[in-house]
Each structure stands twice: as structure tokens, then as C-alpha cells.
Amino acid sequence: MWFVNQLEGESSAYTIDFTLRLIGNLNVKALEQAFAEIVQRHEVLRTHFEIKNNQPVQVIDPNMTIALPVVDLQNLPDPWKQVEHLATAEACKPFDLANGPVLRVKMWQVATDEHILLFAIHHIAADGWSMGILIGELSAYYRAFSTGSSVELPKLPIQYADFAVWQRQWFTNQVLERQLNYWKQHLTGAPPLLELPTDRPRPAIQTFRGGTEQLQLDALLTQQLKKLSQESRSTLFMTLLAGFVVLMSRYSGQTDLVVGSPIANRNRTEIEGLIGFFVNSLALRFDLSQEPTFEGLLAQVRQVTQNAYDHQDLPFEMLVEELQLERNLDRNPLTQVVFALQNAPTSPWDLPDVKVEGMPSGLDSVRLDLEVYLWDAPEGLGGFCSYNRDLFDAATITRMMQHFKTLLAAIVDNPHQPVSLLPLLIEQERHQLLVEWNDTQVDYPQNQCIHQLFESQVERTPDAVAVVFENQQFTYHELNCRANQLAQYLRSVGVGADVLVGLCVERSLLMAIGLLAILKAGGAYVPLDPEYPTERLSFMLEDAQVWVLLTQQHLSDKLPKNQANTVFLDEIWSKIAQNSQENFSNGVTASQSSECDLH
Template identity: 55%
Template structure:
């Protein structure tokens, strides 16, 4: 039946017949599909076996299935049309007892091969090579599509497909747009595909493989054989062009590629010698194809013929999009690697592609970054539903007033413990009130900063509350900090008053500010009134200023207001299930934002706050002993501290909160059994904590969802929301946002931007994250902590994770 010049044509070729008549209808369908799958997966032995394999399956006396499998080395997409046309002609003739109507071939595939080999040499070959060498110079080696699973070290080819159809109306509008822009439909669809990939990856240099029939001579149009070649379409999307402008770029690239289509792809790869990686194909990992090969409908005399779809289980690349224009509109198929992508991810991607195409025909002058991508349902989910976090909170209160309310409820309960010293809520309140009245007499009032440099002690908590009750805001100064850093903080904050202790005199720099030595003047402070002072501070006034490291090396002071900390206190008390029976360890350095979180969650819930010296809280056995001896129920630790802790049962420890760094699955598995384990995330600029995840060892690690009255948006560099699964910069909004950076208006304006999705502002965290399908957020690292080597995107966290597995590396 098949006419070919292949030298193996004389190899014995048989038609297998399989009888399934004895099976039930449903069993026949299953058996037929299984047989087809087996044939698809069975390799050809090209040395000894015919490259055509045919099986006739008998289903009943009137129904048969013909399975034809042909090796790609002698057959391409265009050949399908030729094969069908000749099959129709031969069957219709033979069924009526007539001879073959096919005329002898004037040339065969071997003739083409000889001609191509003779033509493609010398200046012709050099011209083709030079074009592609210049066109693909310094091209990125990998298109970093966001995947559901890490890329295997060695590429796999396990795949499946997803079909879709565009409406006739949308198809007609795409055809019309192509005509208006002087482009082919292929060019328009490729430009849209490029735009989709750009929006998914953020890369503006995109390489897409596309097959070309390579039958540019009429003599070979009727031949069966492997003529197809693969072209690399490299598109520059830099500068955020309009789609119309991008289409012009794609048109130019495509026409140049067509003019140099005769260089076989294998020869191109050999000439370019790209850096090879077993994990992916060279030059491109995505493919686009618009089928335009003529395929005649299979009509055989006296038969009703239908096609048998065979489930595809293999793919050569990460992602391939094939489309075909039919009378019912454009039809498409996504083929994808199932080791990389879930079916739901491709379904979402398809929705984005269709939405994008609709946006393109509606306004081809729109910039590609602004074209619609999300469906209406996704927009609602990402921008509204997952950010619907409103909860009533004491919005008119200051944090010291929350403490005062607790004093009324449990005046005699233990509030704070340091070694063998302790204070009840009433005692702590009385001392803080005495200090507040004293500070008020020194001019402390709302938004006045007071430095506090004390060792871990009861005075630390009394001092903090006293400053707040006086209406001021505290600036924590760690006595362990270098004097240069303390000098900078005091000078930058323009502090006029510092609370400290006499024994720390030699650790402090020369100060212009007035110094109050709490241990020396306490007898004088104790003469003041023990009643709550009338608070002049409001929820919008400053509670503290926390200095964080700056990218330029110059620390920056974050101005945190009462309202954000009040919201934080309530959210954490509820989430971590704190009660008056809880015992909270104050672990963080007083200069870190986590310290106020620990203090507030304890004193706001009527729990006991346990302090310790720096040495007694050293991660390892000292810290284990504190947890055990104090029967601590709640602790917040950075994962690096928890990682070096020897494992002990610690039956009293009900809740572990990790924050400040990315947590590992090993930590969660080890420490979550029998207790609550939370992964908290948030910058100081969002009042310490913005999202919380309750972790179990068998779930994907995430930073959870936004806490109460907080909004989280994951946006691309053009402030457009990215789809689920696609990385973007994490932006935070809500009542927890800090006022900004102290004395840094330009930086405040740069990092705290107008919220494009509602009222207020958003803080640009600089953190890379993505939404998971369940609404939880996966933290991926710092945007500025990302490096590229030879075009490969390298996450330093991956290198850290690998180093951590080494037996001799405890933590890195």
C-alpha cells in the first residue's frame, strides 16, 4: 500500500490480525485501547524490522479497527495527508476489482536526499550556518517555566495531552487581525504564545521550536517521507512592546527563518555546540505548530470510517502547543511532560491562553504586560476571595491598652519571669505606670522616640511598657551590637532620651541624648503614681522603630504603628491558641521585631512571659533545659536554631512557631509530631508577621495564608497579578503596614506603593513567591538573591539545601 524508496522496503512486512469478537462492548474498547498503547510504546528495530507496523482488529462481523504505526524516520505530518489520499484511492479501486489508479512516482525520497546533500554545501551551507549562528548567539539555554515538580536531573519523556477549541468568532477575529497586520495566522498565534511564555517566566528572550514542512518544491509534495525540519524562533520581547509591535518582530523573525529553513536542525545543534544538559533539550524546550498540511477526509467505499484516538503517553519537550484551523474554528492540543506539570496546571494555562487571545483581538495596541491573562474566576479568587481576611480587632487601641485590659482580668496572675524574679500583671503594670509618669515629665509624648538599651531582664519589659504608656515609641538597642551601629541608630533616629543600665555604660557610644539609668534612679521613679496614665497616643501613632539591614549597608529604621501590632497580637493569640495557662519563651533579641510579637502574644492573652540570659537561651542543650525546666508551651525560633536542637520529647511544648528563614521538611517532620507546628512569614514593614501556615510533615511546605486584616498579592514586575503556580514578587497590604522608613522618604515611596487593587498602600517585599492551588503561598527566595550562570537561573537556596545534606555540614 505504501510506496517508499526506503532501502528496507524489502523487509518482510505482515499484517497482524487480532480477534476480539468474544469480548463484551466495554471490554472491546478497553482491549483495543490497550493494544494501541502497546503498539505505540513498542520500539522499532530499524536494523531488521519494517518501519511500518499494521494490525487489523476484528471487533464484530461488521466492525474492524485498522492500527497503522509508521516510524517517524520515514514519515512526517505532511505524509499523513498523502497516505490517506492514496489509501482512499487504492481501497476504492481494489474493492471494485480495479487496478491501482496511482501513477508511478517521478522522484523518490532518495532523490531528494541526494539533491539536498549536493545543494547544501559550500557557500549555501555557510550562508545558512552563519545566519543561525548569529541569530542564536548568546541565547538563553533554558526557558524557566514554573513547574509543579523539580526538573529531573535526566530528562524524561512521559507525557499526556489536553485538547481545546476556540470559537468560530474568535478564530475569525484572529484571521482578520493577521490580515490587517500583514501576517499569517501562524505568526499571530506564535506571538500570542510568546506573550504567554513571557508572562509566565518574566523572560524577554524566548526560543520556541516549530516544525516546518520543508516541501517548498512542487515535485516533493506528493511524497511520503521525513522532510520536516525544526526551526528555532527566537523572539525579543524586551521593552514591553504593544502586541502589534511584537507581531512585527515575530513576522521579521519568521520570514528570516523561512529563508534559512534548509539547514537540518541536527546539523545546527552540531555546529552551535550548545552547553548540553541531560535535564532538557538543547536550544528550546517548548514547541509551537500550526497544522496546515492538507488532510483529506477518509471516505472508503461501502464503509463508515471514524478515527480512533490513542492516548499519547510521551512528549519530546516540556510543553508543545499544536493548533489547526478547521471549519469549526481553531482546534488545539497541549502536549506536556507529566513529570513537570499537573493536568490542572495545563488547564489553567489553556484558560490564560484563550483569555490572552481574546484580549489581543480586542486591543492589539495594548502593551503585552497589560493584556488580560487571568479568567474572571481567577481574578476574583486571587484578588478578592483569598484576601477576604476581615476580622474585628481593637482598631482604636494601643498595644499597652491591651495589656491594661488584661491586668483588669487577671491582676494576680504571673506576667513575667526572669530567673528567680517574677512579677504579676498588677505589679508589672504598677512599675510601668510609675516609669510612664516619670517619662511624661521628661517630655515623652506621641511619636517621640525613646531609646532603650538594657540586658534581658524585668527592666526590659517594664521599660518597653513604660515608654508606650507615656505615649512614646521605643527604639530597641541591643547592648551586644557594635558601638558604630548603635551610634548610627541613635544619630539617625535623633533620639533625645535613652533608658539604660549603669553596667552597660562602657558598651554605649558617646551620647548626646539624656541617659536614664533605670537601676540607679528607680527609687526616684518609684515615687510616681502607680495608676494608668491618661494615654495621649492613638492607634495610628508609632509604637516602635526597628532597624533592619539595608541593601546599601546602611540600616534603615522601620516605623511601626500601634494598630498593626494590635491586629498582630489578636491574630497570633487566636491562631496559636494562647490562654492564661500558656507559658511563652521570649527568645528573640530585643532589637528584632520578633521580640514584640512574643511579648504581645503572651501579655495580651494573660499568659506568662519567660525571659532568660543570652547564654541560657543558646540553641542546643541550654535552650532545651529552659524549655523543660520552665514547662514552656509556646516558642518562636528561626529554623536554623531549631535545627541544632537535640530532639527531646518536651511534653509541655504545645506549639512551635518558626519564622525569619525558610523551614525544611526534616524540621517539620521531627518537631511537629504531637504538637502544633506553624511556619510564620512577614517583614518588619508589615508589623512582624503577614502570613501563617500550620504545617504537617506530609504536606508541601508553605508560608500559608494572610493573617486577619492583611492582603497578599503576588505580582509581576508590571504589577499584574500572576496566575496560581507562577512566581512573582510578594506584596503586602492591610492594617499591619508600617508608616515607612524613618527619615527615608525616597525609599518609603519606592517600597510602599499605591495599592492598584483597593485602598491604602502595598509593601514590595522583594520576596519571590507563588500561590498554590489551595490558596497557600510557597516562598521561593529573594528576588535579588537569584543568580544566573550561562543563562541558567540558579536559586541559592537549592545550593544551600544540597550542602546541608553533606554529613560534615550541620547548617549553612
């Protein structure tokens, strides 16, 4: 966190904030005392970070106090509008890690019995698990101070600084080598970027401008996902993660991809009750190149996650350094998307005589391209997707989350299906693609052939581009001229009504010329795929009694040697042009024929 702050500068991207509506007989003094006690109980909340001897160090303030200022907005004509603006500005204010504090609290009074409370903590001092601890302890202290009772919280055996020292000592050469070896083996050669299709180009420097899209799965689908997890000896998180990996692979087109997932990293009893930054990011790499079924992918996800849990202690930033990944200001290293199923213990707000309601956060920041967080509830799995607004529109993320739900429903319906065939589209999109956008019926003149309709288009738009192949293209006029030239040559060798002409050329502009020329000459077009076996091509030529075969010289080895009237288009084009110039009056119908450039 400190390094990122130095690299990217001060921002609100790593701020954890709560905005609460407190309704009732609030004891402001008791709340202020409760915050003060928590700050004294947890050293990390009164820690700032200085540079000494060119190294960052934790500096703990032994006597830091915390004030809870209350701004009275009751006399304003629209206090709610004011408080919304003020709370957003306060939440977005960056922290000064070098001087502290890392915790801010502010309160606004909008009515006699109504207050708005904001408290914000920099991520360097707390994580998601810490919020449950803070809420539980704040409620306990407030109850004690507001009622005059006592509170007995279990004594903290260590502080965060103790953990930091222990972690460095524990990472001996042997432990560090074992963890590093695993992650290096797992991630060497991994793609540096998950290339999701974005609505806008990636900016040169991240701005962390975030948006949020809610996600809700109904109780039935949630129960089906849990049942599938049990039957496959997997956790619910593994099943959901596997579904998310399929979604990311289908969106990006990548079969080798890395997805980040946070882990609480509180695997020792001494740190379970500490506020602090313990969470670690796991970089999980998956391989879908062998077209696995969902069951097969889930087995891979189970193995990858279990291995990652066995090596979860290596800090993510140390891994990035050891892999010597290039730092780019336009994206995060190694992982740009995160998926998590939240299971950290939570505590309800319990303030006597005060009703507590959560309010939308004033922050609009996001740390990565895409972050999806889910949690289990009686009504089903719920959560949200945070996304970078510099890259994605809200409608794109809404559609992506709908596809995720469709995908999960298809997974529980048929987990044996290859992941590449699992449906993504909702019914409305399927109807749009298959019916609405496929409604291409057009009324054409019944007394004209295809080549005559083409000639009419030549008259309307002669200079418009008609056909493109790689770096070559023809306008309608150019294509028509060349087709006329070839058609005249075909007429000179006997092509007319009821005469079958084979066309065996690779995909190219010659294919378009040849098809039109055959029709203009009055013949019938017989398509011959040069990828077919020679025996198959011989049978087709003999069975159709093809009179003339149009092809290319380099395909001659694939064609029967006894085929009469074989024309190699890439060799005799100059002869065709000359012949058409000399015999242009042989009756071929062609728009703008007198204007054709035969060379």
C-alpha cells in the same frame, strides 16, 4: 532521529500512530494490498538504518512485504476492553531502526462488521505532512483493489534517499556558511532553558510521559484574530505565536526566550508527494526586555519568522552541533516548548462501504516540556497542548490554556497595550484573588492597641518566629524584649503620649523593633523613607515637629544636621540595654518583661 534514538534508547516518543474504527463491509485483503502498494511506492517505508564504517546509512529493502494480521476478539466477553489494552501495547512498542521495519499495522475484529485498525510509523520515516499523503493513497488503493478498478497516482520523480543525497550536495560551503551565520547570530547567548514553573523538579533523565489538554477558541475570537493579523500585515500564525510568546514570558519571567516551531520544509515540488521526514524545527528567539506593546512584539515576530523562513533549510541537529550546545538527558537542547499552526494538506478517509472513525491514541508520550498545536476549522481554532507529566499536573496545563485564551481575547481588544499589562486571569481567578483571598477582615478587641495585641501573641507563642529578614530572625519573645528595651530608653528621654517619634531606617529587624518600641513608650510613629530626598525629609521632620528621630549612622548624610534628639540605633544599643536594665521599673507595659535577656 537516528542520533536521538542512539542517545536516548528505544522508546515510543517518536512514534506517529493512528487508531481507527472501521464500521461496515471491510475488505481486509484489499486493505492489506493497499498497504503493500504504498510500501513499494515509498522506499523510506522499507528502509532500515545500519552502521557501516562507524556511520549510519540507509538500507533500502527492495522486496519488503507487509502483512495485516487480524486478531478475532468477537467471542470475548468484553472485546472493547481487550482491544483498548492491545492497541495501547502495540502503539507503545518501540521500533528497531537497525533492522526495521519502520511501519507496523495491526487489526482486531470486535464484531462482524466492525474492526479496529492500528498503524504506527517511526518519525524517522514520516512527518505530519506524510500522514495526509498516506491517507489519500491508502484510500485510492483500497478503492481500486476492493472494486476491481484501476488507480493512477502520479509517478514519484524521486525517493527520500535521493533527497538526502541532494541535500548534502546542495549544502556547499557558501550555502552552509550563509545559513549558519544567520542562526549563530540569532541564537548566540540565548538562554539554554525556558524556565517555566513546574509542579515537580525536572527528572535527571526524560521519560517522555505525556498528557494532553484540548484547546478550543470560538468562531468570534478566531475571526477577530484573523482581522488583527490582516490589519498588521501578519499571518494568523504570527499573531498566535506572538500571543504564545507573551504567555511563556509571563509564566517564566524571562524577557529573552526561545520557542520552537516546526516547518514542513517542502518548498520543492519534487518532494511534495513523498512520505518522509522533511519537517525541520526552527528556533525562534524573541526579546521582550523593552516592554513592547503587542503591536511592537508582533512586528518583531513577523521579522524573526520571515528571517527564519529564509534560512529554514539548515537541519536543526546541525545547528545544535555547530552551536556546541551541551546535550543533557533531562531536556531537549535549545528549545523545550513548541508552537505550531497546522496547515499541512489533509485527505479524508474514503473507503467504499466503510465508515471510518478516529479513536484516541494509545500513546502517552511527549517529546518536549510543552507542545501546542492549533488548526483552523469552521467552528474556530482548535487544537491541543501536549505536556510532560513528569513536570506538570493536568490542572496546571488546563489553567495555562485558559490563560492563553484570556490573553488572546485581551490582545484583540487592545493590541496597543504593553504585553506586561495584558490580563491572564479568568474572571473566577480574579474574584478569588481580589475578593475571596482578600477577605481578611478580623474582629479585634476594641479596647487594646496594636502593641498590646502583639504582647498577647507573645504570651501565646513566645518561641514562634515573629519576623524574618534575610538570614536573621526573631521569635516573639526576642522581638518583644528588644522592643521593651528601646521603649524604656525612649521614655527616659521624654517620649510619651502625643510625642511624635520619627523612624528612618532601612528595611531590617531594627524597623520592627523601632515601630513596636515607639508604640510601647506611648508615642506616635512617623515613618520616614531613607530613599526620600534630604529636602523632603527635612520638611517632614519640621512639619510634624518630631521630638526624637530613630535612625542609623550611615544614613546621617541624608538627614538634616540640626535635628535634635537623633538616636543612632546601631551605635547606642548597648547603652539602651544597660539603661533598660537599671531603670526597668519606669512603668512600660511589656509581657514577659522580667524575663528579657537585655544583652
